Amino acid sequence: MDASEREGLLAADRRHLWRPYTSSEDQQAIDPLVVVGGDGPYLITDRGERVLDGSGAWWCNNLGHGHPRLRRALVEQAETLMHCSMAGTLHEGAARLAEELAAVAPAGLTRVFYSDDGSTSVEVGLKMAYQYWQQNGRPERRRFLALPAAYHGDTFGAMSVGGVAAFHGVFSSLFFDVFRPPAPAPGEGFEAVVDALSEQLSRCGDEIAGVVVEPMIQGAGGMRVWSAELLRRLHTATREADTFLIADEVFTGFGRTGPMWASDHAGISPDILCSAKGLSGGVLPFAATLASERVFDGFRGGKERALMHGHTFFGNPLGAAVAREVLAIYRDEHILEHAALRAEELALGFADMARIPGVRRVRSLGMVAALDLGDEGYMADAGWRVQREARSRGVQLRPLGDTVYVVPPLNIEADALAHLLEVTRDSVNVALSGA
């Protein structure tokens, strides 16, 4: 791309594009990285620079950019069928993928409902739970319980169960009622949170449609890790109240935290599981909400008892073909085993940064590692300074305010990961010493 082509692109961006989570001033003032290609963990810019993508294309790029098998699966599917509705029609990918997902899902999750992205997979999960009770003799079960600092997506149902005021506070008068315990102080565990939820479940279980959680680690709320033991306790409390546990594994699924699902850390099976991001290898917008046979059975009977949900691109053949190939690659390339080795290096690399004065709360889980630079949260500035430093060293990071993290592809090679860690450490060092 020559200089005038580049200038033309940036002009179109400044004048006409509206980027996500970007103020109108920033839209016009901050030039984005112009990306012309991708290769494994690297983005390739218009100037031929290879930039290491430390946030994995916003946490979805589990197999790197341009995996040859995903390219091939997409092209082959495009040559036969790119889309058809699923209104009385079926195509191979939708049926086979459902079968294959059920085979790798936590036990008992045997039904698969497709949608387009993480937010919609959560909407579907909430609607499954809510409608189930409405039409199965417990209409007073209308309330959801959720964790503080939860993030479940940007649509209204997902925002209602979410709890990050910095993102969604402005819309809060439009949300439905959700019980959410107060947030623990930074660095404190989730014991009191799970106690409060369990107490609600035992006291007013008959009003509760479901409990929705990001198992083991909360992503956008600040990469907050909680324990398998507490997840198990919360699961047990939902069994005792006979209500649904909805696991939002949009971020944690597909091996991001170690095992295939974060629920596996606790050995639990939720009633409903939401999956997107890594489901399509981060290649296409594609999502699935998995449910137990019990949930599915609650929708038997007349037409009026059907789950009242369905998107135009439900089960899109391109997405389904790519997701099937993702599962095949996980099997053939032993992705989880490979990631387990890298996860140890990642944990060590971050643990080492705990020695930098000003760094707090270093944590890691599988192929996620994070640290905080203060207690100011999302609107803090320190993370952005780290981002600028990293960018000048050929690494793209996307901090959450004070929280600096990396979410690399699970199949990243050891040398690329070492480079990512080194640049992150240097950038944190420089950003803090300049503060």
Ligand SMILES: *Cc1c(COP(=O)(O)O)cnc(C)c1O
């Ligand atoms: C990213 C994310 C979502 C939303 O997914 P989108 O594809 O951005 O709509 C929902 N839940 C969790 C836990 C996420 O990390």
